Amino acid sequence: MKQNKAKRRFTLGMTLLERRSLFSLAGIYSLRMLGLFLILPVFSLYAHDLQGATPALIGLALGAYGITQALLQIPFGLLSDRIGRKPIITAGLILFALGSIVAAMADTIAGVIIGRALQGTGAIAAAVMALVADLTREEQRTKAMALIGLSIGMSFAVALAAGPVLNQWIGVPGLFWLTAILAVLGIAVLHLGVPQVTAPRHHLDVEPAPQQFLRVLGDFQLMRLALGIFFLHLLLTASFVVLPISLRDESGLDPAYHGYVYLPVLVTSIIAMVPFIILAEKKRRMKEVFIGAVAVLGLAELAWRFFHPSLAGTIVALWLFFTAFNLLEATLPSLVSKQSPAGSKGTAMGVYSTCQFLGAFVGGWAGGAVYGYFGFEGVFTFCAGIVALWLIFAATMEPPQYLRSQTLSIGKVNPDEAQLLAKRLAQVTGVADVVVVAEEGIAYLKVDDERLDKAALTEIGPEQMQSTQPSI
Structure with a gap:
């Protein structure tokens, strides 16, 4: 009952058509992201048994979706202006399902890499956002985008908690089959729950515009923020190449119980970040909060480096990491919105999202390669070094204008x-x-x-x- 009341308050002012469209599209987006995130906490535990597996290839398989996603999300978004949103989203979900099936059936690490890369070709993010804009009035668009963002965050939390539990029942191949089913379910939701748009139009506040790319790429402040999301997802993927293994082999925690660590850590870290969001936005201390969060990421990586044999130490470091991670995931898009010139926000967010997926790709590959040569300590030290580099860029950025x-x-x-x-x-x-x-x-x-x-x-x-x- 309380959840229904909250939804009604959130969607106050929206028409029935807008609510139906929004919840359907949020469901499609969250189902897809759930499929991507489910294997994050368990894949490195499984992949060592695949034929031809090496640490570098395991990391590459974990992040392979990022390179194809980065290359295709902007072109697919622009193409959806020409041929329609639903055909692009449908094709993307089919590609995602096919990639999941390839990965599920693979018994070699090369097969999984191909499947993961094929998953990434289902790059529907820009097309989904454009369809949200088509189906909502401008005065309701802030609520709509906020709900999409909330659905992504919830998918991440559910995936980290559910992935280890589901892995005990159906294994990683079963998780890939499940992601294929979720993609097919997304297609059904798209065609049964989302109204048809007869004449899609371009929205500069949501979609990239080719004529704006040079302006955005030449803005050093915006590119610092794009580099920030690149670093953030590099750190996430590189850390999860080794963290599940460290929890099992060094901290002595059975993989079946990993989800019971991730869920409370995520929930309490989200609660812990709220005061800092208020401080950053209401008190206009965005730069200080931002730099502090980056520094906490470094502290978490160093804590993993020195205390990973201790379960308590690992959990404390995990809580620090996700408190800072969630805070930066919330503040970075806000900073991009503040910094982007009028009429360029869609382009700025397109570049930002591309860098996010590139970070996941590089993080997986680099994390695996470093692990192969230097072990757990090497990966956590490498990540701490990335944070130190990020701190240099963060400390020298200009304080944001509160626009x-x-x-x-x-x-x-x-x-x-x-x-x-x-x-x-x-x-x-x-x-x-x-x-x-x-x-x-x-x-x-x-x-x-x-x-x-x-x-x-x-x-x-x-x-x-x-x-x-x-x-x-």
Whole structure:
């Protein structure tokens, strides 16, 4: 009953169609991510028995999906503008299911690597986000994206807790078969639960735009953040190449009980990060909180390095790691949103997501290679070194401007009117940046809430322009 009330409060103001679309798409996204994450806590325990397995190849198999995901997610998103969202998402889920089947049937490490890489070709993230934007009004889009993000976080927590338990019942091949079933279920949800969009359009606040790439890639502050998510997922994947083995062989914990460690650690780490989110956002101490979280990651890796034979030491380090990891997973997208120029947030997030998947690929491969030469201690030392490098980039970044994105519906205007409107909007106090896209009938703004003259903003073009809620 309480959960239903919470959902109703969260979706307040949404139409029935928007709610149906949103929960269906969140379900598709979470089912896919659940399939990817389920093997994270158990794969390295299983893969040593595969023909041809070496530590480097085991790590490569764990992260192989990242390289194909990184290469294809932006092209698939752009292609969905041309041929439609549902065909791209359907094809992506079929590819993901096929990759899962290949990995499930493989008895060699090479076969699993091929299956994992094929899983990554089902790169539907950008297309799903675009479909969410197609099916929700601008004033509801912040809620919609927040729910998608929440579904990913829940999938990660469920996968870490459930993976070791399911592994005892069906094994890792069974987990791959389960991910294939989840992908097929996602296709059913897509076609039965998500309304058809007859004329998809491009959304600059959600989707990448080719003309914006040079602008984003040339922004050193944005690229520092993209490098940050690269490092974060490198650390996650590299650590999980050896952590399950360390828990079993060094700490003496039976793999059947690993999930009972991961779940409470994740839940309590999420609770622990909340005060720091408030400090970062409400008290405007984002840079200090960000640097502190990166430093805690390094502390966790060093704790694993020196205390991994101790179960208590491993659990404390795991809690530190996930407290910092969850905090950075929440703050990095917020920083990208604050830093990205008006009308470039979709492109900035596309580059950011690409770097995230590249980090998973490099982390798996590098973690396995280092493990093969230097053992557990070598991997944790390597990860601590990555954190030290990240700290240099984090400490020298500029404090973020506390700007939020806002969209204004302006109706039909010609290019000359759009240019004039952009100039008028730019003169409003508190508007830091503005782009008016005549084809979309939308103005994209970056505003400072503490200085924004809302009255002046609503007075501009009252016959053509209707303010919407912020899209963060």
